[in-house]
Amino acid sequence: MAVQYLTEHYDDKDFVSLKGYKAKGGYKDLEKAFKLKPKEIIEMVKASGLRGRGGAGFPTGVKWSFLPDNGEERFLLCNADEGEPGTFKDRLMMEKAPHQLIEGMLISAFAINSKKSYIYIRGEYEYVAVILEKALKEAYDAGLLGKNILGSGFDHDMDVYRGAGAYICGEETGMISSLEGLKGQPKLKPPFPAIKGYLGKPTIVNNVETLAAVKYVIRDGVDAFRKYGTEKSAGTKLFSVSGDVQKPGNYEVPLGYPLKDLIEKECGGLLPGRKLKAVIPGGSSAPVLNAEEAYRATMDYECLAEMGSMLGSGAVIIIDDSNCMVDLLHVILHFYHHESCGQCTPCREGTGWIEKLSRKIVSGSGRLQDIDLLDKVAQNMKGRTICALSDAAALPTISFVAKFRDEFEFFVREGRSKVKGNIYAQSAH
Amino acid sequence: MALTEQGKEYVKKELDRYESRLSAIIPALYKVQEEKGWIAKEDIEELSRVMDLPASAIQEVATFYTMFNKKPTGKYHIQVCCNVTCAMKKGRELTDYILKKLDLEEGEVSNDGLFTVSRVECLGSCDTAPVLQVNFDYHENLDEKKVDLLLDQLRK
Ligand SMILES: Cc1cc2nc3c(=O)[nH]c(=O)nc-3n(C[C@H](O)[C@H](O)[C@H](O)COP(=O)(O)O)c2cc1C
Ligand code: SF4
Ligand code: FES
Numbered sequence: 001m002a003v004q005y006l007t008e009h010y011d012d013k014d015f016v017s018l019k020g021y022k023a024k025g026g027y028k029d030l031e032k033a034f035k036l037k038p039k040e041i042i043e044m045v046k047a048s049g050l051r052g053r054g055g056a057g058f059p060t061g062v063k064w065s066f067l068p069d070n071g072e073e074r075f076l077l078c079n080a081d082e083g084e085p086g087t088f089k090d091r092l093m094m095e096k097a098p099h100q101l102i103e104g105m106l107i108s109a110f111a112i113n114s115k116k117s118y119i120y121i122r123g124e125y126e127y128v129a130v131i132l133e134k135a136l137k138e139a140y141d142a143g144l145l146g147k148n149i150l151g152s153g154f155d156h157d158m159d160v161y162r163g164a165g166a167y168i169c170g171e172e173t174g175m176i177s178s179l180e181g182l183k184g185q186p187k188l189k190p191p192f193p194a195i196k197g198y199l200g201k202p203t204i205v206n207n208v209e210t211l212a213a214v215k216y217v218i219r220d221g222v223d224a225f226r227k228y229g230t231e232k233s234a235g236t237k238l239f240s241v242s243g244d245v246q247k248p249g250n251y252e253v254p255l256g257y258p259l260k261d262l263i264e265k266e267c268g269g270l271l272p273g274r275k276l277k278a279v280i281p282g283g284s285s286a287p288v289l290n291a292e293e294a295y296r297a298t299m300d301y302e303c304l305a306e307m308g309s310m311l312g313s314g315a316v317i318i319i320d321d322s323n324c325m326v327d328l329l330h331v332i333l334h335f336y337h338h339e340s341c342g343q344c345t346p347c348r349e350g351t352g353w354i355e356k357l358s359r360k361i362v363s364g365s366g367r368l369q370d371i372d373l374l375d376k377v378a379q380n381m382k383g384r385t386i387c388a389l390s391d392a393a394a395l396p397t398i399s400f401v402a403k404f405r406d407e408f409e410f411f412v413r414e415g416r417s418k419v420k421g422n423i424y425a426q427s428a429h
Numbered sequence: 430m431a432l433t434e435q436g437k438e439y440v441k442k443e444l445d446r447y448e449s450r451l452s453a454i455i456p457a458l459y460k461v462q463e464e465k466g467w468i469a470k471e472d473i474e475e476l477s478r479v480m481d482l483p484a485s486a487i488q489e490v491a492t493f494y495t496m497f498n499k500k501p502t503g504k505y506h507i508q509v510c511c512n513v514t515c516a517m518k519k520g521r522e523l524t525d526y527i528l529k530k531l532d533l534e535e536g537e538v539s540n541d542g543l544f545t546v547s548r549v550e551c552l553g554s555c556d557t558a559p560v561l562q563v564n565f566d567y568h569e570n571l572d573e574k575k576v577d578l579l580l581d582q583l584r585k
Contacts, residue, residue, distance in 0.1 A: 082553050083550070083551065083553075084551075085512045085513050085514070085550065085551035085555075086513060086514060086551065086555055087551075087553065087555075088553045088554055088555055088556060090553075091553050091554075116448075122553070123459075123494075123496045124496070124552055124553065124562065124565070125553065126565040127565065159446070159447075161447075161452070161455075162455065162456070162459070163455075163494070164455050164458070164459070164494035164495075164496040164497060165494050165495035165496030165497075165549075166493060166494050166495065167550065178455075179447075179452060180449055180451060180452060181447075181449055181450070181451025181452040181453070181454050181455070181486075181490065182451065182489070182490070183489055183490060183493040184493060184494070198448075199448055199449060240555065240556065241556070242514040242555035242556050242558060243513075243514050243517055243555075244517065248555070248556035248557075248558075249556045250556070280513070284512075284513055284551075315555075317513055317514055317555075319517070323517055327516075328513060328516065328517070331511070331512065331513055331516045332513060335512055335513075335550055335551075338550065339550070424516075424519075424521055424522060
């Protein structure tokens with residue numbers, strides 16, 4: 001069953017305003033947090049098992065405790081770049097509940113003793129940035145931001161920063177470069193941002209959904225937060241479901257929820273007369289599942305990792321038997337090639353090469369060796385670069401070729417898609 | 430002249446808004462684009478003077494980000510998503526349709542100065558695929574009929 005935990009009041013039109021938000025108990029958890037010691041909050045977040053909702057699933061409280069204890073100024077950055085293909089949940093959260101994010105960020109900022117934060121939002125979400133700016137102004141006017149917030153003695157300023165169309169700025173160090181006014185190129189880690197981040201200062205980067213969830217850890221306490229989810233995947237998660245289902249959209253479910261139920265119960269099942277072929281469970285960077293795997297998967301970090309894929313950003317792309325996997329891989333590889341920032345040779349050259357190979361196959365002039373080469377080049381792109389974009393291109397490639405090899409071979413042998421009526425794949429582009 | 434007086438005021442304020450003056454480059458480029466639709470070499474030189482920052486730093490940022498138009502762009506920049514879900518929902522066919530209907534190549538400006546069409550990556554609206562943005566406005570669940578209507582409205 002879908003739950004309404006983080007999304008409880010999203011149907012309420014007034015929830016977007018400070019007044020409407022306060023009517024539902026908004027900013028009470030900030031008051032509650034101010035009565036705790038920052039260290040206690042960090043311990044609670046650790047104990048809650050909350051893991052990053054932006055892609056990597058790193059335990060949030062653990063990340064926070066990496067901050068050095070040296071009195072240096074600290075920054076909190078909210079990652080609202082939401083560029084992972086298939087993902088549209090942060091947009092919903094910010095559009096419906098900007099104050100929920102601001103409150104979550106304030107609690108987090110208090111916990112890590114940061115006096116300044118930014119919400120880095122992708123440029124295409126201009127109207128959402130406007131909603132956020134309006135909410136920030138309301139918060140400033142009400143003394144919820146600025147000096148001595150609610151008489152706590154805690155000062156904090158928050159601002160919105162717009163990106164300008166670069167997927168790589170969703171990678172945390174790319175985002176930091178971008179916010180610093182440079183090209184959004186990732187930086188070598190270590191040092192991790194918690195040690196040396198924005199302007200060389202200790203910096204915590206967290207996703208929108210992660211920061212909003214912090215509020216609920218404080219509101220309900222660790223045990224109540226853990227009522228949802230599994231031991232290793234605590235809480236609820238918003239999944240952005242798109243593709244070949246009756247009712248695509250954002251669905252909040254407890255982590256550990258069966259993917260089959262997500263498709264059939266929440267999304268109303270597949271389109272009439274169609275069969276499931278594949279599911280990309282965590283954004284286009286996540287290795288693809290075939291139908292058999294998809295039907296036994298549960299939506300948590302551990303199950304998807306065991307299946308060789310990942311929960312990623314929670315973008316679930318449902319692919320039925322009317323799609324050509326060779327064509328879809330080509331679309332994905334075109335994206336990664338376009339978005340590679342070009343700093344690392346394996347990524348720059350590799351994404352170009354595998355895109356070209358996939359184009360060759362999809363245009364009907366591929367050879368059998370090209371299929372193996374696609375896999376081989378991808379294998380060599382893994383784990384050798386500054387950021388994970390190279391892997392994000394390599395892993396889908398390897399999984400598409402391994403699980404749908406028959407479609408690749410058919411394309412090479414026959415010079416056309418195995419899927420009837422897949423016109424676009426056949427007309428070379 | 431790239432910027433209006435108002436635009437210049439805005440840019441100067443942005444310089445003090447962030448910890449580093451360089452962070453004002455993206456907002457400044459957005460301002461230029463808002464006022465004249467695209468960013469030319471002269472605009473970058475002028476920004477360099479107004480902001481007292483090296484033109485090379487501004488140039489680098491302008492080139493890195495795809496949302497900055499480095500060529501003249503129509504009044505309505507039609508950006509059609511051709512990423513995974515939109516591709517599954519015929520976003521690419523729709524792009525071809527729009528280009529054919531406007532008799533345009535991707536990235537060109539139509540003769541009346543109204544339109545430029547570009548293929549873009551996921552717009553974060555995959556549940557309503559196929560999707561496009563006209564400048565910053567979303568148009569969702571599209572088909573040829575809806576596109577016809579949209580183009581007619583924009584021409585008015
Ligand atoms: C290429 C690339 C793109 C990414 N894009 C995003 C993004 O759009 N949003 C996001 O929250 N995290 C993104 N991430 C993950 C971030 O680097 C980082 O792990 C995350 O923001 C941390 O927040 P969390 O721990 O709350 O998930 C991306 C990572 C990579 C390698
Ligand atoms: S892996 Fe690719 S995107 Fe990441 S830093 Fe290297 S070249 Fe840039
Ligand atoms: S794939 Fe087109 S909006 Fe996401």
